[in-house]
Amino acid sequence: MISELPEEYLFDLESEQRVLSSMLHSEDACIEAYNLLTASDFYSPRNALLFELSCGLFLREVRPTLVEVLKEGHHLGLFTNPRDIEELKYVAEHYIDDENIKYWIGKVKDKSRLRRFVDFLKASYEILMEQQGADVEQILMSAEEKLTNLTALEIDDHVDSPADMANLGYDEVERRFLRYKSINEVNKGLIPLDGLSTGFDNLNHVTLGYKAGDLIILGAQTGHGKTAFALHTAKAIAVDSKKSVLYLNTEMSREQIALRWGSILSAIEHERIRAGSINETELSIILNAYSRLRDSGFYSYPCPNLTPEKTISIARKFKAQKNIELMIIDYIGRMDKFDPRIPEWQMLEQIVKTQKMLAQNLKIAVMCLVQLNADGTMQGARRMKNECDLMLKLTPIPREEFELNEEIKKYLNPNYYLIIEKNRDGRSGVSIPIVFDLQKQTMKDAERISR
Amino acid sequence: MTFDEKNKRVYAESVSLIADMGFKDKLSIEEMNFLLNLLDVVIVKKEQPRLIQTLKNWMNTNEGSEIDEIIKATFLAADFNDQESLEQCLQLVTELLESREEQNG
The missing domain is CATH 3.40.50.300 (P-loop containing nucleotide triphosphate hydrolases)
Known part of the structure; x- marks a missing residue:
């Protein structure tokens, strides 16, 4: 049974701490982690919070050092007692070499996908138990779509259905038609740009x-x-x-x-x-x-x-x-x-x-x-x-x-x-x-x- | 343990020590923030040589006088993320140190 899976199989705190520590010590690691992970990839809510604090600082162009993360957390009322400092220090001590950051990010990501797979299994099991008379074909198709999203596609990827593509196409044409019409009226025939001006x-x-x-x-x-x-x-x-x-x-x-x-x-x-x-x-x-x-x-x-x-x-x-x-x-x-x-x-x-x-x-x-x-x-x-x-x-x-x-x-x-x-x-x-x-x-x- | 690893450990220990004293009210929030910023400047960012030198000059001659209190308050109010304001602070401290020297003859 799914619930009998050992809990530690579904998370890897060491990998999470190594990624966070690396973000505290290196800007390159910060860029990698910011682009490849989201807070929901972290199992520990504390680690997810540290990730969000670090990303918030990074976006404001403040290098998220241990000091900056500590000050930010303190300022927001998130770090208020000596135990918080000890936890943060413990994370900071899991430093790694920059070249290994992708390996540790991969491990965090894998565990995150594994947890999503377990959620999928649990949800499928519940559907089976609750809808025993439902159309088998429909249940299997729905399960297949969810599973494909977990295996083949990254979070940002998206497959367009025929209807999506048709809607997108019409919206684009309509947008261009209206813009062309309005600019034609205002600017007397000057063609509007779709992108950045080339300078010519x-x-x-x-x-x-x-x-x-x-x-x-x-x-x-x-x-x-x-x-x-x-x-x-x-x-x-x-x-x-x-x-x-x-x-x-x-x-x-x-x-x-x-x-x-x-x-x-x-x-x-x-x-x-x-x-x-x-x-x-x-x-x-x-x-x-x-x-x-x-x-x-x-x-x-x-x-x-x-x-x-x-x-x-x-x-x-x-x-x-x-x-x-x-x-x-x-x-x-x-x-x-x-x-x-x-x-x-x-x-x-x-x-x-x-x-x-x-x-x-x-x-x-x-x-x-x-x-x-x-x-x-x-x-x-x-x-x-x-x-x-x-x-x-x-x-x-x-x-x-x-x-x-x-x-x-x-x-x-x-x-x-x-x-x-x-x-x-x-x-x-x-x-x-x-x-x-x-x-x-x-x-x-x-x-x-x-x- | 490599030199870099030792550095990182010393840095983390120092951050922890300063923050602990701040959280236990042994340092004011301003003092805690100043020391943490200073630590980042010295160990991580490795910049602001003028700040370090001015601070050393003051530490070597600090007598706990009224002027020293003003200098301390000036340092604590410095914004480490604003280079212009930091330069103004250092200029002010330098002038205060010079005037104290003149007073002492």
Whole structure:
């Protein structure tokens, strides 16, 4: 009988304490536990409470050390006597190495699932006893659905029934129809975006913006505007729209990134800013420009030793604490390999797959910058193209284009093409002429001078 | 036991000791919170060298005078999570220590 199961078979207090202790000692462990567990996974109510206190502090960007958890519990009236301190100290002493955190989280999770399975057995037994004349097929179907949820699916997973899918589809179309109609009336035909602004009106028009779950790949050759494009995107989203963006840079220092912003936001030549060769009026313009950055949602994380695992952990942290809507990785060719023996293309494929999964799990857009070869091709391009939702290339407009292509003559001073190589939700094979001011590090749509 | 493990054990024991004294009213809540914050700063966060130095300067010359009481109250009111307020507190304590030194000749 189920009730005869030894009670200790259903919980593992040591694992719970090791996870909690690890959260008290390491931020990485905290990120892992926050993302993989919930308070209901803990058997002991005391441990569940400590988990909730730690997560609460973590979300407020306070590192949940033993001291902070103790102060928080005391402040909330939860820890009031010396026995509480002893219990907390006992938990804190179960520290483990960071690399073992997933093992202990797995053990806590397994016991939690086991308890849910026992609850399922008990509930099924009760149904059998109480509804002896009920339809057997229906009882079995209902039991099978519950059991499938316990085995195959994680808590967050969800299977859509045909009715769910039909309702979702109609709601989406209706929402878009009403929004389009209202914006058409108010803005006289301006197409509303589905996601984040790309910073280019023409690209917005074709893509309807960067959407949550999207993986965007931007390729350019060395010195042809990868970082300028990344910061232009960040400006449109974090500075102009005040939404949170996380920018991971693998090759530039904090100072270099900060100086680039001075140029982008003030439109004063980067070289002059770097050299300090500016007058007092320009200094004042730059000061005003930085005040826009101060009020923005731009979070920068220079990280020369970036690995795919690290991007997951950093993205989770910033999603929880800053609610980021876009993460930009500048650039993936400089990320450290999972395994030094694997070839470059295979490594890039693995990185891109990880980032696509991350975008979907966290419901954010992820933009990866990649380096193009000298001939304009991209290493592992076909595989990357399979994984991404939007693939863009930034490339100078060849000289002969200006003589042979009548269309390009209709634009004012374009010097670069933004080529849409793949667009899961719309047209691809489109080349958008843009103006890239290398000196000022700014980009914009090229203006049309005739129709 | 490794050095890191020893450190963690000393930290946990110290937290327990300070909190125990706070819960048993041997320390005021402000004193308890200050000591706990200080412990976090020294062992876990390993930051605020100026705070540690200012505290050492005061401890070496503490005579229990009226100025020392003011300095203690200033320290206890410091907000460890607000760098600006902490800097102001340290500046004030430094000025108080200097004025006491001048008074003592």
